[in-house]
Amino acid sequence: MEPTDLHPMPDWLDLTYLQRGSPRQQHTYAVLQRLSLWPTLQAYGPVLTGTIPLGIDLPGSDADVICEVGPPVQTEFARLVQERYGQQPGFQLRQKNIGGHDTIVAGFVADGLAVELFGQPLPALQQNAYRHMLVEHAILAAGGAPWREAVVSLKRQGLKTEPAFAALLQLPGDPYQALLALESLSASALAARLAGRELPAG
Numbered sequence: 001m002e003p004t005d006l007h008p009m010p011d012w013l014d015l016t017y018l019q020r021g022s023p024r025q026q027h028t029y030a031v032l033q034r035l036s037l038w039p040t041l042q043a044y045g046p047v048l049t050g051t052i053p054l055g056i057d058l059p060g061s062d063a064d065v066i067c068e069v070g071p072p073v074q075t076e077f078a079r080l081v082q083e084r085y086g087q088q089p090g091f092q093l094r095q096k097n098i099g100g101h102d103t104i105v106a107g108f109v110a111d112g113l114a115v116e117l118f119g120q121p122l123p124a125l126q127q128n129a130y131r132h133m134l135v136e137h138a139i140l141a142a143g144g145a146p147w148r149e150a151v152v153s154l155k156r157q158g159l160k161t162e163p164a165f166a167a168l169l170q171l172p173g174d175p176y177q178a179l180l181a182l183e184s185l186s187a188s189a190l191a192a193r194l195a196g197r198e199l200p201a202g
Contacts, residue, residue, distance in 0.1 A: 009134075009137060009141075010053070011083075012048070012049075012053065012130070012133070013047060014030055015032065015038065015048065016029075016152050017053075018048075018053070021055065021073075022055055024052060024057060025052060025053070025055065025140070026186060027111070027112075027113065028048075028052050028063050028113060029082055029158050030089065030111075031063070031110050031111045031113045031115075032048070032063070032115075034094060034110070034111070034133075035085070035115075037065065037112055037115075040084050041065070041067055041080075042116075044064070044067035044068055044069055044073075044077060044119065045066070045067060045068045045123065045124045046065050046067050046117075046124070046128075047066050047067075047124040047130055047166060048063060048064070048065055048123070049064045049065075049066055049092070049127075049129040049132075049133045050062060050063065050064035050129065050133070050161070051052050051065075051155075051161055053133065054133065054137060054140060055148070056136075056140070056148060056151050056152050056161070058156065060114065060135075061114075062107070062114040062115065062116045063113055063114065063115045063116070063155070064116050064118065064120070064129060065115065065116070065117050065119065065128060066119075066120065066124045066127050067118065067120075067124060068119075068120070068121070068122060068123050068124055069104055069119030069120060070107075070121040071102070071121060072165075074095075074102070074104055077119050078104055078106075078119075081093065081104075081106045081117060082106075085106065085108050088108035088109060088110055089108060089109045089110075089114075090107065090108050090109045090133055091106070091107070091108040092105075092106065092108070092196055093105075093106045094106075097119075098118070098120065099128050099176075101119075101120045101122065102121065103117055103118055103119060103120045104118070104119040104128055106115070106151045115133055128176065128180065131180055131183065132162055132176070132179055132180070134183070135159070135165075135179050135180065135182050136162075136179070137182055138182075138187065138190055139165060139169075139182075139190065139194065141187070142187060142190045142191040142194050143194045147168070147194065147199065150168055150199045151164050151165060151168065152201065153200075154167060154168070157177045162175045162176050162179055163175045166179060167177060168197060168199065168200075169193070169194075169197060170197060181201050185197065
């Protein structure tokens with residue numbers, strides 16, 4: 001996805017963009033720094049994804065951190081996370097299948113911020129969470145404030161992020177896969193696609 005000049009894409013790998021953002025983004029930056037999360041997980045290539053980087057989060061939204069964790073280092077990753085963050089409130093560590101990949105998921109709360117760590121056997125920039133974020137950023141850049149408000153409104157009604165975008169775009173089928181199908185669209189093609197959609201009132 002190519003960002004427009006008016007809506008440059010942040011360098012998602014450099015967390016300092018959060019310092020220039022909303023109060024919630026600035027708080028997230030401060031918490032992640034206090035936790036030393038990036039230095040701790042450096043070997044696993046952590047990347048912050050989800051709604052907080054995009055500024056479409058709700059008060060209870062998680063800070064989702066994705067990492068590359070192949071089968072040989074899953075035990076090591078789980079042990080490291082347990083040792084460093086196991087004393088945080090609400091700490092949980094489990095293994096799930098997400099998108100066909102064995103995934104280690106750890107969650108806890110720090111300074112009022114829910115943090116979730118996802119370790120998958122794929123480089124972070126190839127994981128669906130990151131790919132979805134790029135598509136969603138491009139949609140928000142093309143659609144502007146009305147689209148941002150419409151997505152947040154649907155999320156407040158209980159929809160998760162990808163289904164909210166898919167509903168507004170009237171994408172058929174699985175919303176997670178349908179959004180990935182938009183990856184190849186240019187900024188102008190995406191803007192044209194959005195122009196043909198009428199947003200719900202309110």
